[in-house]
Amino acid sequence: MPYNEPSPLEVKVLTRRFGLADSASLDTYLATGGYEALKKALGMTPGEIIEEVKLSNLRGRGGAGFPAGTKWGFVPRDSARPKYVVANGDEGEPGTCKDRLLMEYDPHQLIEGMAIAGLAVGAHAGYIYVRGEFRYIIRILERAVEEARGRGYLGGNILGSGFGFEVYVQSGAGSYECGEESALLESLEGRRGVPRIRPPFPAVSGAFQSPTVLNNIETYSAVPAIIREGGAAFAALGTPRNGGTRLFCLSGHLNKPGVYELPMGFNLLRxxxxxxGGIPGGKRLKAVIPGGSSCPVLKAEECDIAMDFDSLAKAKSMLGSGGVVVMDEDTCMVQAARRIMEFYAHESCGWCVPCREGTNWLRRLLRRFHAGEGSRSDIDLIGDVARNILxxxxxxxGDAAAMPTIAFVEKFRDEFEAHLEGRPCPFEGRRREVPAP
Amino acid sequence: MSKLVRLEIDGKPVEVPAGTLVINAAKTVGIEIPAFCYYDGLTLQGACRMCLVEVEKSPKLVTACTLAAAEGMVVRTQTPQVVQARKAMLEFLLTNHPLDCPVCDKGGECELQDLTFRYGLGESRFLETKVHVPEKQWSAVVYYDAPRCILCYRCVRICKEGMGVSALAVVSRAVDSEIAPNMGDHLYCDECGMCIDICPVGALTSQDYRYQTRPWEMKHVGTICTHCADGCTTTLGVYNNRVIRGNNHDRTGLNGEFLCVKGRYAHDFIAHSERLKCPLMRVDGKLVEVSWSQALAEVAARFGGIRSRGGKFGVIGSTRTTNEENWYLQKFAREGLGTGNIDHHRSGDVISLLSALKGRADALAATSDLYERKAALVIGSDLAQQHPLVAFQLRANWRHHESHIYTVTRGPVREDAYSRLRVRAEAGRELAAAKSLRQALQAEPELLILFGDCVRGAAVHELVEFGDSLGIPVRYICLVDYVNSRGAMDMGLTPGLLPGYQPAAAPGLDLAGMLAAADLDALWVVGANPLKNAALAAERAFVVVQDLFLTETAARADIVLPAACAYEKTGTVTNVCGEVQRLSRAVTTMGAKPDLEIFRSLAARMGLDLGEPETDRVYAEMRRQLPVPAAGEAARGVVASAGDTLFTSGTLGRYCGVLRNVREAPGGLYQ
Amino acid sequence: MTFSPELEARFEKLLKSYPEGRESSALVPMLLYAQDEIGAVTPELVEEVARRLRLTPAAVESVVSYYSMLRKHPVGKYHIQICTNISCQLTGGEELFEHACRKLGIGNREVTPDGLFSIEEVECLGACSWAPAIEVNYDYHHKVTPEALDRLIDSLRKLH
Structure with a gap:
């Protein structure tokens, strides 16, 4: 059984095999409708596949929410260069732990989704880039690829169709920045994870300077269902312009944290x-980071909101990668802001000036501030420095580091003021004990 | 010519070829968009974010250094948002940058200083302590100060892209990022110092200039480097009659931003402790210091005596003296001493090339062809070692225009990395090997052929026949060794040819012939060291040597006259492509005289009328009298390159301490 | 420098997974897999990998120093990586990290004198819903209490 009990409120599309015995095996996959979508897609034209994906309103699950079908449509089919399908499994956004489960429990769903993407854009090779810490996932994926190839679901002539598609698994080695698509491609090609100048976008010049479709693990994992059941059916699960379900990673101060597949637009308070399962100890809700650490924090009173890309954008935050981090009344927001900035300052690739210097400056400011050595003008300075990065x-x-910082300062200025000039953190001593497993 | 696009920058209409970057388009209408990482000709980075501008319809500010101008684009570079962004970027850059400007070598010519002055905030809000990292020495000439580094990656790119060396890389990440040398704690490279020159701040500094002076205290003298034949301009920084540094930061020469280790550092011979500053005369078998008038009187008397009794003179000229001096020297020899025995060390067979081309002046390449021609064939030269500017320009041509390079060499050369086809040929087989490329070369629209000393005499004629047979326009460069090797031939320092390659009525002895002539009465050597590897057969010959140092030849002399070097005189020199460039006097060495002045004094004492010996007058006379090169004569005598590398420079190289100190560098040819 | 047959096989497979001429793409995983076998990215390893991929050692060095999992010095036999990022921080990750340091008597990125354990405070491990999370070598442990960590350390120590 996965790491948390499912919720009866879940709509299980991508996660429907979670919890099945041996869910990662090809037999289980085939017994539960696996590779049906690929068979169907082999009978469709590339244009039809892309149309179906567009119809599903599937938006990129990595964070930016770009419509997947549109992205696939950008790949120039007539290019003489080989084309590639790359899956971003560099899951590293703090608060996010869903791609790991999709790869662990249903690797064939991902492989099938990639093969369909390959059909749609005319690619014959795909790479799954997996963060280095997920070594056991790499083993699972490699096994799945072997199995699929062994039974003709991958290889030079898939199911006798004449279409060939290979999948390779590539390990990262510790760098959040490699989750950014062009930095991922640099890393895939054996270099430092420094992003590329765009344009050209990967659709035109991506992996090995060839046209490339690059999506998140969850995005590809949704594709088999879309092809199998039809784009419209998937779209109908969500809200207008936000098709389907999404894996939400509930973490922080909750009784039942876990990864849950819920329809797009699901209310955050619910x-x-x-x-x-609510907040432990009957504590009150203080704030929620709705989509991973780069998304501006929502105050408790802002949390009666539909969890989809557009609603959160309207609230000046983001749905991001689905990492919902819940913070109760005892949480020190200065401490939270500091910890998040430690992360960005550590993970900045260092390429450009504002990110390299700005995140470091903010890190040092917030450290000093949390240690009670801040002055009133520092509060504005924190916001100013962040806006200078933005x-x-x-x-x-850079934006990922700046946006949450600006929100913390704007929405919780009182907590920053409470830390001024030598005052100890007001939440010190209210730190919780770790809940028993 | 690509299509023109019209756009608007700060309300001004601008018309530029499509693809022009906005940062450059702005320049055409006098608008400066500040930047650190952008550098003309190197790959784009978008890293420093100084060039952010507003572009209509773009929600965010855009970097002008990565944005191609497009039809109808509306760009604003002076809006409050842009002005604020620049202030912010400078504030970020200065957070960890030490404010040691008063003692920093770059102070006064620092781009960070300049842009902070123009675009920065008056004060910093950064109150955290700055992180200090100790300075590192990477080689005999390169130092790196990490906190000063603003990570513009110019050094990394010029080394990789410009030089083809890739000795520098970025290490670590985030705020710990810094530049590191290829050998961990030190460099193994050309030691060209391009990284230092291109550094916008004082992060990379050079051994010779460190903590020596302030830039505004120096006199900056642009002159031609005295070492190889490529003809780079080096701008010498002079303080107190001392050359402190060399660079071409002002890009005044045909070398653009380029300079190699020699042009940049190998000026230290000027102040070498062994520099001759007083004439020497052999007295009782030993050279003793005498006055100039004593020495000149002795030479005039001895030369006069030998001439009047019809004695045999030999005159050996220099590949580093000026055209004016060479012109005057051959005139002195032919008219004043009445001898046709005049020669110099020839390192490339220009004479045969001109002969083979039969006056087709358009078949001689200019330096600009190296960057512009669509294809080049290199025969028998390790360009990166022997002709660093030529190598740099060919590489730039390939990078920017995807030109095709073909190489025929004895061993591996740097051009291999990007040449289209490469052939290894044993010595003597080069021409045959070059001919094996016929098919590929024929398919080129045009071709530049560069050849070293391995192609000489009849082989040059054969090469030109081969070039003619390709049916495409071909231009040639005959590679020669030193700053005025070409000029020495142009000016007739050859036994068979007068200035302008006009056949001499009675050809004299060549260099080897003079050394071998047992009946030679006098040998006059100007700026050459023929006795380094050869003996003088005429044991009793009266030997006069004009030189900077007591070379093997000078040590054999009866009279040694201390000469000024190229950095201490005016005049012109002619580079490998035949381009005539002017020297400027940067310093003077007390006691040494320019060779032309020595000739004048001698002529006067000998009662010779050889014309007005002022540099400019000689130049004017040359211009008037020099015929168009049209030689029919085949080359006589030996043609052999000295085989210098980046770190040698004939006899002169011995007196360049820097060249011997950069021991980490790859020195040999074909390695 | 020689590697185990398993590692050689892995390299061989990796090198075949890229378009021709793009073999240097294998650099990052090769370094990581080799580090797993020999404990650290030593200068010899840099040389060897550079040679195999036709890169300069400096280019490899530049990549090594970029990735946080690649390290030049060996860690303990059991490398305890404790996440203190936001989700883990909210559920006691920082306290867990401090507890581990106290328990083993070492600081961040230090190794116990017997070479058995080392501790590293790491960024998000991708286990936020089951925080606080740690990874010992490549094994994940979720909802780790100080007591659970004590038990884990003790049991590992008993193996030696």
Whole structure:
């Protein structure tokens, strides 16, 4: 059994095999409708496949929410260069732990989704880039690839169709930045994970300078269901323009944290209380990071919100990668902001000035501030420095660091003021004991 | 010519070829968009974010250094948002940058200083302590100060892209990122110092200039490097009559930003402790210091005596003296001493090339062809070692225009990395090997052929026949060794040819012939060291040597006259492509005289009328009298390159301490 | 430098997974897999990998120093990586990290004198819903209490 009990409120599409015995095996996969979508897709034209994906309103699950079908449509089919399908399994956004489960429990679903993407864009090779810490996942994926190849679901002539597609598994070695698509491609090609100048976008020049479709693990994992059941059916599970279900990773101060597949647009408060089992010890909700650490924090009173890309954008936050981090009344927001900035300062690739210097400056400011050595003007300075990063960096990591910081300062200014000039952290001593497993 | 696009920058209409970057388009209408990482000709980085501008319809600021101008684009570079962004970037850059500007070598010519002055905030809000990292010495000439580094990656790119060396890389990440040398704690490279020159701040500094002076205290003298034949301009920084540094930061020469280790550092021979500053005369078998008038009187008397009794002179000229000096020297020899025995060390067979081309001047390549021609064939030269500018320009041509390079060499050369076809040929087989490329070469629209000393005499004629047979326009460069090797031939320092390659009525002895002539009465050697590897047969000959140092030849002399070097005189020199460039006097060495001045004094004392010996007058006379090169004569005598590398420079190289100190560098040919 | 047959086989497989001429793409995983076998990215390993992939050692060095999992010095036989990022912080990750340091008497990125254990405070491990999480070598442990960590360390120590 996976790491948490399922919730009765879940709509299990991508996770429907979770919990089945030997769910990662090809036999289990085949017994539960596996590779049916690929067979169906082999009878479709590339245009039809892309149309179906567009119809599903599937939006990129890595964080940016770009419509997947549109992205596939950008790949120039007439290019003489080989084309590639790359799956981003560099799951590293703090608060996010869903791709890991999709790879662990249903690797064939991912492989099938990639093969269908290959059919759609005319690619014959795919790479799954997996963060280095997920060594056991790499083993699972490699086994699945072997199995699929052994029975003709991958290889030079898939199911006798004449279509060939190979999947390779590539390990990262510790770098959050490699989750950014062009940095991932650099890493895949054996270099430092420094992003590329865009344009050209990967669809035109990606892996090995060839046209490349690059999506998140969850995005590809949704494709078999879309082809099998039809794009419209998938779209109908969610809200307009936000098709399907999504894996939400509930973490932080919850009675039942876990990864749950819920329809797009699911209400956040219900998610916390009905799916996540509410807050331990009857504490009050203080704030929620709705989509992973780069997403601006929501105050408790902002949490009555539909969890889809558009609703969160309207609330000046983001759905991101689905990492829902719940914080109760005892949480020190200065400490949270500091910890998140430690992360970005550590993970900045260092390429561009505002991100490299700005995240380091913010890290040192927030450390000093949390240690009670901040002054009133530092509060504004934190916001100013973050705004000086915002929108000016080479890649989105700068924004990812700046946006939450700005939100922490704006929404919890009182907590920053409570840390001024030598005052100890007001939440010190209210730190919780670790819950018994 | 690509299509023109019209756009608007700060309200000004701009028309530029499609693909022009906005940062450059702005320059055409006098608008500066500041940047650190952008550098003309190197790959784009978008890293420093200084060039952020507003572009209509773009929600975010855009880097002008990565944005291609497009039809109808509206760009604003002065809006409050842009101005604020620049302030922010500079504030970020200065967070960890030490403010040691008063003692930093770069102070006064630092781009960070300049841009902070123009675009920065008055004060920093950064109150955290700055992280200090100790400075590192990477080689005899290169130092790196990490905290000063703003990570613009110019050094990494110029080394990899410009030089083809890749000795520098970025290590670590985030705020710990820094530049590191290829051998962990030290460099193994050309030691060209391009990384230092291109550094916008004082992160990379050079041994010779460190903590020596302030840039505004120096006089900056642009002159031609005295070492190889490529003809680079080096701008010498002079303080107190001392050359402190060399660079071409102002890009005034045909070398653009390029300079090699010699052009940049090998000026230290000027102040070498063994530099001759007083004439020497052999007295009782030993050379003793005498006055200039004593020495000159002795030479004039002895030369006069030998001439009047019809004695036999030999005159050996230099590949480093000026055209004016060479012109005057051959005139002195032919008209003043009445001898046709005049020669110099010839390192490439220009004479045969001109002969084979039969006056087709358009078949001689210019330096600009190296960057512009669509294909080049290199025969028998390790360009990166022997002709660093030529190598640099060919590489730039390949990088920017995807030109095709073909190499025929004895061993591996740097061009192998990007040449289209490469052939290894044993010595003497080069021409045959080059001919094996016929098919590929024929398919090129045009070709540049560069050949070293392995192609000489009849082989040069054969090469030109081969070139003609390709049916495409072909231009040639005959590779020669030193700053005025070409000029020495142009000016007729050859036994069979007068200036302008006009056949001499009665050809004299060549260099080897003079050394071998047992009946030679006088040998006059100007700026050459023929006795380094050869003996003088005429044991009793009266030997006069003009030189900077007591070379093997000078040590054999009866009179040694201390000469000024190229950095201490005016005049012109002619580079490997035949381009005539002017020297400027940077310093003077007390006691040494320019060779032309020595000739004048001698002529006066001998009562010779050889024309007005002022540099500019000689130049004017040369211009008037020099015929168009049209030689019919085949080359006589030995043609052999000295085989210098990046770290040698004939006899002169011995007196360049820097060249011997950069021991980590790969020195040999074909390695 | 020689590697185990398993590692050689892995390299061989890796090198076949890229388009021709793109073999240097194998650099990052090769370094990581080799490190697993020999304990650290030693200068000899850098040389060897550079040679096999036709890169300069400096280019390899530049990559090594970028990735946080690649290290130049060996860690303990059991390398305890404790996440203190936001989800783990909220559930006691920082306390767990401090507890581990106290228990083993070492600090961050230090190795116990017997070479058995080392501790590293790491960024998000991708186990946020089951926080606080740690990884010992490549094995995940979820919802780790100080007591559970004590038990884990003690049991590992008993193996020696």
């Amino acid at each position: 998610m916390i209380h009905e799916v996540g 929108g000016r960096t080479f890649c989105p990591l």
